[in-house]
Amino acid sequence: MYKNLKHFLNDSKENKLSLHEAVIKEECLSTDKTRDFVLKRAKKSLDAMLNSLEKGNTLDINLPIKEVIEQSQLMMKSPTFLSKDLKEAVYWAMSIVEYSNGMGIICAAPTAGSSGVFPAVLFKAQQMLDKTEEDVMNAFLVGSMVGAIIGNNATLSGSEGGCQAEVGVASAMAASTITYLAGGTPSQVEQSVALSLKNLLGLICDPVAGLVISPCIKRNAIGVMNAFLAAEMALSGVTSIIPADEVIEAMMKVGLALPSNLKETGTGGIADTPTGRRIKKEIFGKK
Amino acid sequence: MKYDSIFDVVGHIMVGPSSSHTAGACRIGYIANILLGEIPVKARISLHGSFAETYRGHKTDIALIGGLLGFPPEDERIPDSFNIADKKGMQYSFTEIDLGSDYHPNSVLLELESKNEKLSIIGCSIGGGNIVIKEINGLEAGFDGDSPTIIEIHKDVRGMVANITSAIAMHGLQIIEMHLSRNIRKGIALSWIECSAPISDELIETIRDIPEMINVRCLNV
Numbered sequence: 001m002y003k004n005l006k007h008f009l010n011d012s013k014e015n016k017l018s019l020h021e022a023v024i025k026e027e028c029l030s031t032d033k034t035r036d037f038v039l040k041r042a043k044k045s046l047d048a049m050l051n052s053l054e055k056g057n058t059l060d061i062n063l064p065i066k067e068v069i070e071q072s073q074l075m076m077k078s079p080t081f082l083s084k085d086l087k088e089a090v091y092w093a094m095s096i097v098e099y100s101n102g103m104g105i106i107c108a109a110p111t112a113g114s115s116g117v118f119p120a121v122l123f124k125a126q127q128m129l130d131k132t133e134e135d136v137m138n139a140f141l142v143g144s145m146v147g148a149i150i151g152n153n154a155t156l157s158g159s160e161g162g163c164q165a166e167v168g169v170a171s172a173m174a175a176s177t178i179t180y181l182a183g184g185t186p187s188q189v190e191q192s193v194a195l196s197l198k199n200l201l202g203l204i205c206d207p208v209a210g211l212v213i214s215p216c217i218k219r220n221a222i223g224v225m226n227a228f229l230a231a232e233m234a235l236s237g238v239t240s241i242i243p244a245d246e247v248i249e250a251m252m253k254v255g256l257a258l259p260s261n262l263k264e265t266g267t268g269g270i271a272d273t274p275t276g277r278r279i280k281k282e283i284f285g286k287k
Numbered sequence: 288m289k290y291d292s293i294f295d296v297v298g299h300i301m302v303g304p305s306s307s308h309t310a311g312a313c314r315i316g317y318i319a320n321i322l323l324g325e326i327p328v329k330a331r332i333s334l335h336g337s338f339a340e341t342y343r344g345h346k347t348d349i350a351l352i353g354g355l356l357g358f359p360p361e362d363e364r365i366p367d368s369f370n371i372a373d374k375k376g377m378q379y380s381f382t383e384i385d386l387g388s389d390y391h392p393n394s395v396l397l398e399l400e401s402k403n404e405k406l407s408i409i410g411c412s413i414g415g416g417n418i419v420i421k422e423i424n425g426l427e428a429g430f431d432g433d434s435p436t437i438i439e440i441h442k443d444v445r446g447m448v449a450n451i452t453s454a455i456a457m458h459g460l461q462i463i464e465m466h467l468s469r470n471i472r473k474g475i476a477l478s479w480i481e482c483s484a485p486i487s488d489e490l491i492e493t494i495r496d497i498p499e500m501i502n503v504r505c506l507n508v
Contacts (some may be wrong), residue, residue, distance in 0.1 A: 001288050023293065033291045041294055048300040048361070100303025103346055103366040108416070109298040112306045118297070144293035151290045157414065173297075210337075211344045212304040283344050 001030045004245045005149055005193065009186045019186055020138035023145045038139070046140055048107040050117035053092055056099030071217070072098055077193075085128050086228060093120035093220040101213055110147050110156040113212040114170040117223035118143065121174035125181050125231075135181060143177030146193055153245070154252035158205035159264040161255025167216075167223040168200035168251065174227035179234050194240035194247045196230035201247070202254050204262035206269025209280035215270055299416050301360040302353075307393055308338070308345030311412025313365060316354020318432045319397050319408050319422060322504045326377055327399040330355055333384035336392035338412075348381055351395065355379075360416060383478035390421070427468035434463055434481040436506040437491070442499040443469050443476040450497045455482065458490040473499065 002008040012022035027038045056072075074093035079087040092170050093116030100106045100115060109118040122143070147156070150169050155161040175196035176189045184192070200222070208214040240247070261268030270276050290296060301310035320326065332351055334342055342348050352372050353365035364371060372379060386394055391411035398407045409422040420428050423438065430436050437455075440445050448467060457464060461483035469476040485507045495503045 001291055027293055041298065045294070045297050045300065084364070097303075103302050103304070103349065105300060105361050105363055105365075106303050107297065108301065108306055110296045111415070112301065112303050115303075122409040140297075141293070144297040148290045148293050151296055152288050156296065159414075209344060210341050270360070284340065 001152065002026060002145065002149055002246070004019075004153055005146070005190050006148060006243075006245055008145060009190060012186060014206050018138075019145075019180060019189065020141045022137070023141040026145070042137060042140060042144075045107050046137065048105065049109070050123065052096050052099055052104060052115070053119050053123060055104055056095035057092065070095075070098060085124060086225065087217075089120045089124035089224050089228070090221045092124065093117050093224045094217050096120065097212070097217045097220050101211075101217070109173065110151065110169050111158070111166045113158065113207075113216045114166040114220060114223065115229065116122040116217075116220035117167060117170035119175070120220075120224050121227045122177050122181070123220040125178040129182060131181055139177045139181035142180045144190065146176040147173040148190040148277070150193075150197075150248050150251070153248045155255055157264075161252065162258050163205040163216075163219060164197075164200050164251055165255055166205065168197055168203055169218045170220075170221040170225045171230070172197040174223070175230040175234070178227065179231045182231065182235055184231075184235050187189055188234045188237075190244045191239050192230045192234035194242060194244035195233050195238070196226050197244070197247050197251060198240065198242070199226050201251055202258075204269050205264045206260060206262060206271045207264065207266050208271045208276045209283050210264075210266035210271075214276075255287045291417050302350060302365045305345045306416040307412045307414050308341060309350045310346050310416040311393065311414075311418050312338070312345075312347045312395065312430070313350035313354040313358065313360045314416065314418050315395060315408075315412060315420070316351040316397070317357065317359050317411030318354075318418070318506060319399060319406070319410070320355050320357045321506050321508075322408065322423070323399055323401055323404065324483065324504075325332075325401050326356055326375055327401055328377065329400040330377065330379040331398040332379060332381050333396040333398075335384050335386040335394040335396070338393050338395055338452055339383040342381075347395075351397075352377075352379060355397075356398070391419075392420070401435065411464055418463065423477060425443050426475070428477060428479055429466055429468075430464075430479045430481065430506075432506060432508060435484065435486050435508060436481050437486055437494065438477070438479045438487040438504045438506065439494060439500060440458075440475060440477050440502040442501065443474050444499050444504055447476070447497070447499065448478060451478065451480065451494055454490065454493045454497070455480065458487060458493070460484055460486070460490070 075091035096116035175192040179192040354367035393412040463481040467478040467479040
């Protein structure tokens with residue numbers, strides 16, 4: 001497994017491999033699996049993501065959970081400020097996490113609470129750029145490696161690092177994925193990670209009543225917009241003054257410095273507001 | 288390195304909304320179903336710690352029943368588990384329990400009955416959908432259910448491990464990890480052995496025939 005992004009980019013350059021081919025090579029080496037296995041396994045995850053997107057968008061899903069208000073559907077109205085495509089991507093991301101809340105089957109990327117960002121951005125970008133399934137697969141592999149590298153050098157858990165480790169990482173994975181999908185250079189892919197992750201540094205994890213509903217569903221929306229923004233900036237040639245690997249290290253330090261009430265315990269941030277506390281009491285009694 | 292594979296990050300296909308409180312709970316039930324070998328007739332489910340506090344909001348209860356019905360965490364039937372359990376005649380009850388501070392906050396005690404057998408399991412959901420089966424019938428276990436595993440309960444006498452491991456070698460399997468815990472007072476021990484490949488029925492029969500063996504269970508994942 002690559003130590004960091006620099007190692008990933010250098011290895012692909014030295015071996016004259018595209019980024020996605022480098023991911024396949026590295027995955028085979030570190031897991032003792034064949035290329036065929038890796039591609040099939042990736043297809044299984046992509047299929048699960050697409051399935052959650054389609055099912056999440058179905059209006060009459062028959063799920064036992066009634067308390068999840070389907071706010072995502074409001075995003076289907078014609079846009080005022082965003083493009084139709086971007087608004088729809090936000091809708092997709094929110095509806096996937098709503099679907100997850102209704103006990104739908106999702107593919108964590110990197111977690112269940114942040115599972116809307118990566119598929120919404122990837123499949124919307126595919127539609128906007130008219131890319132093939134193979135292009136999507138290659139981009140998926142690159143974004144997945146970015147996620148694994150961040151996980152190994154920082155954390156992917158809200159309880160360890162706050163929401164920056166969940167929606168923040170999902171957004172960086174998505175940004176690098178669509179930068180690659182759009183034909184960005186390896187250096188632009190790296191820039192998109194730095195630019196997207198920096199924007200969400202310090203994002204706390206403060207779920208009301210400890211549930212993956214508020215603010216999680218709507219935070220997937222900022223993950224989407226931030227990914228498109230960072231990819232657009234990177235593709236335009238905008239660069240981060242701080243290299244991506246150093247941003248990742250900074251993310252871990254920020255995560256460790258966050259107090260535990262801002263890391264998934266549901267006792268700080270918006271969870272610890274009069275309304276947040278009232279909702280918790282309504283759901284779980286007087287605990 | 289925490290993650291050796293990209294699929295540790297983008298490979299967990301699971302029921303929402305929470306990887307630890309829903310998908311992990313389902314997986315504990317699912318492994319309990321495999322260990323029992325069938326859907327239990329009766330299930331007494333005791334929730335500890337954070338499971339006890341938040342199970343309604345995270346649907347931990349529905350997920351556990353789904354697992355006990357034999358549904359893995361990516362099975363679309365999970366939301367309907369209560370209805371399916373009723374149709375299959377499975378009786379279940381939920382209570383809260385304090386297992387003490389030695390147990391992970393997301394722990395559950397499952398006391399299961401089939402027609403012929405009783406099985407009690409304590410499972411912990413340790414994050415990201417990963418779990419540990421901590422105890423079986425009051426004996427310390429500690430396997431994660433990610434590899435094919437043989438679990439034996441046997442009398443605490445000399446040579447048991449040698450007999451078991453030689454049977455495994457004779458059947459051409461490699462041992463990945465193994466563990467033995469003894470209950471000296473009761474004179475019994477539990478061992479579990481993770482293997483490199485799926486475990487055959489013949490191997491299980493060979494191990495079952497070892498003298499002083501009490502019970503053998505097999506988890507092929």
